[in-house]
Amino acid sequence: MKPLSSLIQRDRVFDFLKPRESPVDVRHGPILYLDEVSVSFDGFKAIDRLSLTIDDGELRCIIGPNGAGKTTMMDIITGKTRPDSGEVWFGTRHDLLRLDEPQIATLGIGRKFQKPTVFEALSVFENLELAGAGDKRLWPSLVARLDAQARERIEETLELIQLTEQRDRAAGVLSHGQKQWLEIGMLLMQRPRLLLVDEPVAGMTEREMARTAELLRGLAGRHSVVVVEHDMGFVRSIANKVTVLHQGRVLAEGTMDQVSKDSRVAEVYLGAPEEELVR
Amino acid sequence: MSEDFAAKRAGMAHGWLVRPWHERSTQVFLFSVCAALALVTMLHLALPAGHPLHVSAYTVNLLGKYLCYALLAVALDLVWGYLGVLSLGHGAFFALGGYAMGMYLMRGIGERGVYGNPELPDFMVFLNWDRLPWYWHGFDMFWFALVMALLVPGLLAFAFGYFAFRSRVSGVYLSIITQALTFALMLAFLRNEMGFGGNNGLTDFRELLGFDLRQGSTRLGLFIASGVALMFGYLVCRALICSRLGRVGVAVRDASNRVRFLGYRVERVQLYVFVVSAMLAGLAGALYVPQVGIINPNEFSPLFSIELVVWVALGGRATLYGAVIGALVVNYAKTWLTSAMPDAWLFVLGGLFVAATLLLPQGIAGLLAQLRRRKSAKRDEDREALT
Ligand SMILES: Nc1ncnc2c1ncn2[C@@H]1O[C@H](COP(=O)(O)OP(=O)(O)O)[C@@H](O)[C@H]1O
Ligand SMILES: [Mg+2]
16 A cells, blocks of 8 residues: 555645646635624524635634534535625635535535535445546436546545545445545545535544644645644644634634634633643 | 446446446346246236136236336335435326326227217316317327326426425425325316316226227237336436436435535436436326226325335335335235225235334345345355365
């Protein structure tokens, strides 16, 4: 088996890890731009005038206590939840609030869910095949044939997520960590420009976690990656820039060292001792 | 199981994940249907009427009816088993296909009706209508009726599905509105003013394409046509299931929201499969009506649609052949029981459903698969013991 580093090292660019041509226009600024976004559920403000920009090629970590609105923010970006007010732009050309989920996905925004969601009745191979970057419209899907190139991409991804041996098993029988990896693999198969990754290492072993960190770091640059994670050690190992979310708004932003010194940040993590943050 | 897997690999070389006609299950299914058709035909034609193995024209007719039910069950299994849409109104598509064929047969009666009107069916003369309603035109041509038997259910499914799937109605709510749909159609077709014969429906048919419907040879022909239609329907479903779209359908069944974030338009996938299924149900109805000689609003009754869900549940969901087995078994039991104990049927039906849900969640097909697995495990054991 090829070591991971050979698959993601910068000087050898593997075709299947390259993002697809995306119509997104980033010449004049960031790839993702949220401005004064608010959403409330039954009067409860889950997102409160949130503004955030992600630069092209950036790897950004978002941390924050449970209920801070991290998942809701991803719901808004991917079209699952409509905000009450505010603006969300992908590049300078695409107003995401005018698009629905499949359109946003097709533009090149991929998402991994907090609770790993794979298609349990389908095989690992088929899960990756469906995620693949082909034409997702009705007729092309009906007559789609898997060509050699597409199959090779799937095989390479299988190797990368270390599920080659499970390729023909139903995804439902995988362990939690393997499902996480499979969903990451599906995300890669989509070849998105922007990856939104919600709590990717929950349920993973130390080793798997290190591998995930390596993978995400390798993706940055050609992709923009937004990672939501609770595990501070993990965040420290991948992020250069961290955004702290609290009660639906940005509490602090900066390097891990900067935000962990912030007294307000320490305050919201009350209960989680400060050392954990600083570790 | 392993053969299917080998076929999967063989198909992959050509760019399919699996070719439907390479699947062993499909081959076995098609072979079984052909063999059954040949056997019944032989026993019917070759043996004298007194022979204990002789199959009477009555039985041929009955079997033809069951085959139509089997096709209907396959159509339902396509949407329920492979798309997760539990339609409790599939009888409506079946009945519409049946009415289209009934209209052709009705117009074929011509002057031989009680009133001898060459243009108007008897019930219209009885209602003092002087002209054929516009929607009865064209039904004197067989091809037109056949096209309508597919088109009308397809269009209804399209209109219904367009709104239901676009508003993301799913689960129990969807089931309930499909039930409401068939109930509404039943009420509409019961009205005399609708022009479909009211609660008597359409009946007293004479001939189909010039063949006398009461003749044994015509019944045999219809039986064989039903078997061919069943194989056709099975292949259509199988080809759909083996396509990427079919796998998207299964993904929609299990996690429809997730599918959207991969860029697929879930509502279009649902709509497409639903329409295909409705058209197959319409085809089943069109073949059913000349064999039973009547179509009336009973076919729209919510109870019938629920009954056919029981066939599929008992036979085994998401296997197609399970739906066929379920339709045959339940309808055979029904024919037998309604002559033995006419009042008991509804209780038996309910009992079957409860039994299927509790004891056989995977239906008869699941039971068969389990037996097969046990047998092959035993074979492996024996082989190991030998070496
Ligand atoms: N669809 C919804 N309906 C009602 N409340 C919601 C919904 N989605 C999220 N919330 C609430 O919004 C808050 C933020 O949730 P979430 O974004 O999941 O937090 P995080 O991912 O940061 O833990 C929580 O209090 C949650 O209960
Ligand atoms: Mg969350």
